[in-house]
Every structure is written in C-alpha cells, then in structure tokens.
C-alpha cells in the first residue's frame with residue numbers, strides 16, 4: 001500500500017526528472033579509452049574470413065600449446081572431482097609453489113599470507129591498484145607502457161601520469177625522468193620489465209637506481225614481471241622488490257602463468273605484497289570473484305613445480321624469431337627498431353613515413369601507417385599511440401618464421417614504395 005502511495009507522489013516525478021538527466025553509464029566507465037587497436041584487429045579478422053592472406057603481427061600470446069604435463073595435471077584434478085571453491089586467495093599448495101618460485105627465482109621470501117592468486121595477471125594488477133589508489137592519487141607510468149595500465153588507474157579513480165624517457169635511443173626511464181613528473185599527489189609507480197610493448201629489459205643496476213628515487217619519493221611500486229622468463233642475450237631478470245628493504249616492504253610483484261607456460265586462456269595470475277596490502281586484496285577479491293578456477297590452479301602447481309624442457313624450448317624458438325625479425329627489419333631503409341631483450345615484441349619506428357603519401361592518403365601518425373599497411377600490404381600491426389610511443393608500431397614474433405619472413409618482406413616493399 002505504501003509503495004503505491006509513494007508511486008503516486010511528487011517524489012516519483014522528481015525521480016523521473018532526475019533519472020532523465022542522469023547518464024546510465026558512470027563517469028568512471030566512460031572515462032576508459034577504447035583500444036585504438038581494436039578496429040585494426042577486427043578489420044584484419046574480417047579480411048582473413050574473406051579469404052585474404054593477411055599476416056598478423058598482433059599476437060599477444062605465445063603460439064605454443066600448453067604443455068602436456070600441465071594439461072594432464074588438469075585432467076587428473078577433473079577426474080578427482082576437485083571442482084569446488086578453494087580459498088579465495090588461492091589453494092595453499094599453489095601458494096607454497098608460488099612462494100618457492102619467488103624465493104628461487106627472485107630471492108624474495110614471502111609467506112602464504114602475502115600471496116594472492118587471481119584470474120590472470122591483469123586481474124592481479126587491477127586488484128593491486130584498487131588496494132592502493134585513492135580518488136585523485138597520481139600513478140607514474142614509464143613510457144612506453146602496456147596500454148592497460150593507465151585505464152586501470154583511471155578505473156580506480158586515480159590519475160595516470162606518464163614518465164617519458166629522456167633517452168630516446170634506449171627508451172629506458174631514469175630516476176631523473178621520474179623526479180620530473182612526481183608531485184605531492186604521486187602515490188605509486190608501475191614498473192614493467194621485460195616490457196610490453198618494447199621488449200626492453202632493465203638491468204639490476206638500472207632498477208636499483210630507479211628504486212633509490214622511488215624510496216626518496218616514498219612511492220609504492222607495482223612491478224609487472226609477467227614476461228620474466230622470456231628473456232634473451234644472456235640478460236637476467238631482476239625483481240625491483242629485491243633491491244632494498246624499502247622496496248620489499250613497498251612493492252607489489254605481479255606475475256602469472258599466461259606467458260611462461262603458454263596458459264593465457266587458463267587465467268591464472270598472482271601477486272606478492274606486504275601483508276596489509278595482500279590482506280586487503282584478498283578481502284576485496286573474496287567479494288568480487290572468489291577464487292581463480294580450481295582446475296587451472298592445479299594445472300599451475302604442475303607448471304611451477306615440474307620444470308620440463310617446454311620453457312627453454314619456447315625461449316629458444318622466440319629467440320630465433322627475434323633475431324630473424326630484427327635482422328630483416330634492420331635491412332629496411334628508413335625503419336629503426338628498439339632492440340628487444342625480452343617478451344616477444346619488436347617496436348619499430350615508422351616516423352620516416354610521416355608526411356609521405358600512400359595511395360593518395362597522407363600518413364601522419366603510426367595509426368595511419370598501420371591502417372594503410374593493412375589495406376595495401378595485408379599486414380596487421382599494432383600502432384603504439386596508446387602505448388605512449390607515437391612514432392612506433394609493435395610487431396609480435398609469436399608467429400611462425402615463414403610468416404615473419406613473408407610479413408616483413410611485404411612491409412619492406414611497402415616502405416620502399418613510399419620512400420624509394
């Protein structure tokens with residue numbers, strides 16, 4: 001009865017008027033940028049479906065099957081009926097295996113209470129930001145960066161602040177680049193080594209120099225180490241969390257199974273953090289998603305514990321393709337690239353094409369170059385404007401050597417057709 005009375009009241013009209021002026025979508029959601037690469041990816045897919053032999057350099061995942069020993073561990077878990085909820089922060093056996101990994105690989109000692117397993121490293125990153133970023137807090141993101149970082153900061157109400165490298169050759173940021181953009185509102189910094197999109201790997205000394213600045217500024221670090229195992233030319237991965245007591249006590253290390261074990265679809269990521277941050281993340285996750293998939297957790301225990309020859313073989317293949325790709329790009333007059341030491345991407349500078357024309361279209365930016373490359377040469381690449389590297393396109397070598405040869409040959413004749 002009272003509901004009907006209220007429905008007849010002026011209040012209902014006021015509500016209607018208010019609802020009409022309100023947006024259905026929150027500012028927070030509207031604030032998130034659409035990926036510039038989506039249109040190109042969708043077009044490349046359509047062209048392939050139409051029978052056009054497009055070479056796609058956009059892959060963001062290893063082109064290898066998940067190894068059998070991992071798949072078998074999942075099958076065993078299924079057959080045993082291990083299909084129920086687990087602890088929301090992850091199964092104790094998995095957390096123990098992750099703690100061993102951190103100790104053995106990174107020299108970092110974590111208790112199970114400091115580890116949270118989530119639905120992919122992206123989820124771990126989001127959890128980390130949600131736990132530490134307040135409305136209006138600034139988060140420093142060194143460029144070039146993975147395009148998801150700024151969007152996650154915004155989603156949490158924070159303000160992404162990009163630190164551009166002063167050194168335009170190495171594209172590595174230094175302490176000075178960080179001091180330049182730090183303000184009273186800066187709360188945290190994101191470090192990503194090996195890097196997507198550039199394949200840059202920061203050395204131990206470089207990370208220690210950065211960590212001194214980070215400590216002076218009193219920042220929290222989110223260190224995304226998802227490409228840790230994909231590293232070449234004898235480089236060693238170093239976790240910035242290991243560089244001092246301050247860094248250990250103020251860093252959230254992100255990692256996961258996706259890239260190292262070719263398990264992108266299984267969705268297992270994890271983080272290690274100081275206890276208070278891990279506890280806050282566990283609490284939030286318990287309400288948002290609960291635990292990561294139980295079968296995938298069993299599979300990840302096998303991935304971490306049973307070191308086989310899958311990983312070294314995958315790294316060997318990626319390394320051979322990396323060398324092939326950089327050698328072929330190096331032969332193209334007018335193009336330059338950032339020498340990648342990790343991950344599976346090469347960032348190629350295409351600024352020599354800016355201001356030139358192709359088929360009556362003026363090329364003014366990397367997005368134009370990517371669009372015309374797809375239209376004219378049937379090659380799909382990722383323009384790097386949304387990675388904070390306007391002059392570059394990103395090429396993934398998570399594809400076969402024959403596709404690399406064919407794709408780069410097409411890019412080569414496209415470029416020579418324009419530059420002569």
Ligand code: PLP
Nearest residue numbers: 120121122146196226256258269
């Ligand atoms: N971090 C970086 C730098 C990435 O490139 C990716 C995926 O492309 C992720 C995190 C997310 O990994 P996951 O698939 O485990 O969510």
